[in-house]
Amino acid sequence: MTVLFDGIASGMLLFLISVGLSVTLGLMNFVNLAHGSFAMVGGYVCVTLLNKAGVPFLACLPLAALATALVGVALERTLYRRLYTATHLDQVLFSLALVFMSMSAMQYFFGAQQQPLNLPDFLKGQINLPGLDMGIYRLFLIAVSLLIAFGLQSMVSGTRFGAQLRASVDNPRTARGVGINVERIFTLTFALGSALAGLGGAMGVEMLGLDPGFPVKYIVYFLIVVAVGGSGSITGSLVASLILGVVDVAGKYYVPQVGSFVIYAVMVVMLVFRPQGLFGRMAAR
Amino acid sequence: MSIVSIDLAPLQRADRWRVAEWAFWLLPVLGYFVFPDNLVLLTQIAITALFCLSLDLILGYAGIVSLGHAAFFGLGAYTAGLLASHGWGEPLSGLAVAALASGVLGFITSLLVLRGADLTRLMVTLGVAMMLFELANKLTFITGGVDGLQGIEMKPIFGTFGFDMVGKTAYWYSMVVLFLMFWAARKLVHSPFGLSIKGIRLNVARMPALGAPVNARLAAIYTIGAAYAGVAGALMAQTTQFVALDVLSFNRSAELLLILVLGGSGSLYGAMLGTIVFMAAHHVLSDMNPEYWQFWLGAMLMLIVLFARDGVMGGLRTAAARLVPRKLAAP
Numbered sequence A: 001m002t003v004l005f006d007g008i009a010s011g012m013l014l015f016l017i018s019v020g021l022s023v024t025l026g027l028m029n030f031v032n033l034a035h036g037s038f039a040m041v042g043g044y045v046c047v048t049l050l051n052k053a054g055v056p057f058l059a060c061l062p063l064a065a066l067a068t069a070l071v072g073v074a075l076e077r078t079l080y081r082r083l084y085t086a087t088h089l090d091q092v093l094f095s096l097a098l099v100f101m102s103m104s105a106m107q108y109f110f111g112a113q114q115q116p117l118n119l120p121d122f123l124k125g126q127i128n129l130p131g132l133d134m135g136i137y138r139l140f141l142i143a144v145s146l147l148i149a150f151g152l153q154s155m156v157s158g159t160r161f162g163a164q165l166r167a168s169v170d171n172p173r174t175a176r177g178v179g180i181n182v183e184r185i186f187t188l189t190f191a192l193g194s195a196l197a198g199l200g201g202a203m204g205v206e207m208l209g210l211d212p213g214f215p216v217k218y219i220v221y222f223l224i225v226v227a228v229g230g231s232g233s234i235t236g237s238l239v240a241s242l243i244l245g246v247v248d249v250a251g252k253y254y255v256p257q258v259g260s261f262v263i264y265a266v267m268v269v270m271l272v273f274r275p276q277g278l279f280g281r282m283a284a285r
Numbered sequence B: 001m002s003i004v005s006i007d008l009a010p011l012q013r014a015d016r017w018r019v020a021e022w023a024f025w026l027l028p029v030l031g032y033f034v035f036p037d038n039l040v041l042l043t044q045i046a047i048t049a050l051f052c053l054s055l056d057l058i059l060g061y062a063g064i065v066s067l068g069h070a071a072f073f074g075l076g077a078y079t080a081g082l083l084a085s086h087g088w089g090e091p092l093s094g095l096a097v098a099a100l101a102s103g104v105l106g107f108i109t110s111l112l113v114l115r116g117a118d119l120t121r122l123m124v125t126l127g128v129a130m131m132l133f134e135l136a137n138k139l140t141f142i143t144g145g146v147d148g149l150q151g152i153e154m155k156p157i158f159g160t161f162g163f164d165m166v167g168k169t170a171y172w173y174s175m176v177v178l179f180l181m182f183w184a185a186r187k188l189v190h191s192p193f194g195l196s197i198k199g200i201r202l203n204v205a206r207m208p209a210l211g212a213p214v215n216a217r218l219a220a221i222y223t224i225g226a227a228y229a230g231v232a233g234a235l236m237a238q239t240t241q242f243v244a245l246d247v248l249s250f251n252r253s254a255e256l257l258l259i260l261v262l263g264g265s266g267s268l269y270g271a272m273l274g275t276i277v278f279m280a281a282h283h284v285l286s287d288m289n290p291e292y293w294q295f296w297l298g299a300m301l302m303l304i305v306l307f308a309r310d311g312v313m314g315g316l317r318t319a320a321a322r323l324v325p326r327k328l329a330a331p
Helices: A002-027 A037-053 A057-078 A088-110 A137-159 A160-170 A172-177 A181-206 A214-229 A234-254 A261-273 B009-014 B019-023 B027-034 B036-061 B072-086 B090-113 B118-138 B166-190 B192-202 B214-242 B250-262 B269-289 B295-307 B309-322
Strands: A127-128 A132-135
Touching: A002 A037, A002 A132, A002 A137, A002 A160, A002 A181, A002 A214, A002 A234, A002 B072, A037 A057, A037 A088, A037 A181, A037 A214, A057 A181, A088 A160, A088 A214, A088 B118, A088 B250, A088 B269, A088 B295, A137 A160, A137 A181, A137 B118, A160 A172, A160 B309, A172 A181, A181 A214, A181 B019, A214 A234, A214 A261, A214 B118, A214 B250, A234 A261, A261 B090, A261 B118, B019 B036, B019 B269, B027 B036, B027 B166, B036 B166, B036 B192, B036 B214, B036 B269, B072 B090, B072 B118, B072 B214, B072 B250, B090 B118, B090 B214, B118 B250, B166 B214, B166 B269, B192 B214, B250 B269, B250 B295, B250 B309, B269 B309
Parallel strands: none
Antiparallel strands: A127 A132
């Protein structure tokens, strides 16, 4: 049971970070390999605020999301938007460049070591039930992620902004024609995706650790979630993250000699038989 | 009734070697005498150039996007390394077996890769490479895991040229293999087969109408590219007599993409030049500040993607077109 719980918690964390990628990659059709870099920025902002400035942890989280969103907007306005219509290869190369640069920059400012994170007391400790040990931080994580999941889902499918976003993605020309400011929608969406990455990165420091190698170490996981879940589908990302989290934790716990092999194998098989993902709609392009 | 005749002369002429190309291939000879102390680095350049050439075949010519090309490099390296560490130290047959192993893997995975569009291809190639990485990581009793594969002992090439400490044999061995493989690749891309591959990249819908079996052709070039990468990996294992786990890493695949784009994909000399520029820059920059050279690397790549999509080769072509306005250099 504990394994299952830990799996769900790590799946939720994965969801929190990758749902941002699902937004940019899935909805905006931009292969953004630098997504892990945004999460890393969030993580560093959170750690710095917490350890150096003494800001309370709960205030650090939204600040990390905000800071990352600002970075995201700055990059989107200056660089990303030039590549919306470029080929996937160009997008891959560009975001790889960003990954390399962000890794070096973080190493320059913070050094190569792992960053320590001191959780506040009320998030430490465990709740022990018979046969089940639940870390309080993990419970907190699950609660936040579920909240975000519902919020996002209702935003994309229920609000005016969500409708405008879907219209802009499906057919930018017509969307412009009916008076939607597509550029602004894309900027806002990109900011949202970055904010989610930042929030996920900040919350993930405790479980994933934080060092300059972060973007490369975990990008594969984020991509798997989006690929398996079906890009642009929030429910899909949630389900895929949960499966991935549980399988990963259980696999490492019960059959450590197999490691992550199973996950990659499952992803490849998945992609071959359902290229559009579990819940995906076909790519607009 | 008239018979449609097509002038094939320009295509046949493209196959002929130009003076500049012969001059380019004198560089290895020159390098040997100018940098006798840096033979190890030059050998690395040759190996990376071969690896880059293999990616160029599948990405530059066939347009198949790959984020996991290191899979084939790594498999080649481990194949050659394992052969040699189990007593089969003969280098040339080692290369052949490595090429075969990577080629077979390439063929099998081509069936998976060709099913999807760009994004799926990225993920499948990445997934295959990560699977191999995990395998090599976990099967410590075969591969040595994180510690790397040790105990590789090479026999002399043709029974006469032994691998020495300074790396002279390794240098010539790698350069000759590179040249031969390059020559073959050059023949290949100028052959009707190679032209059909280019045609598929340029207009995938029209090629079946011309009678070219698209999937079979792509599978073939992917297999060939994989075998090339396997040879490069094998060379790496044989000349350094060590295989590190990082031959299979994501970093290596990503870096290779970068090198190819730097040189200019879709041109064989682009792959060569990109490798030379990249490795030289790496050498110089990492001497200056070892930890942050990746930053400049990223900056370089970003500029290329945004402003100079054809890389070094494209720049040279523009320059050549300006100097010699009547004909465009396009090998």
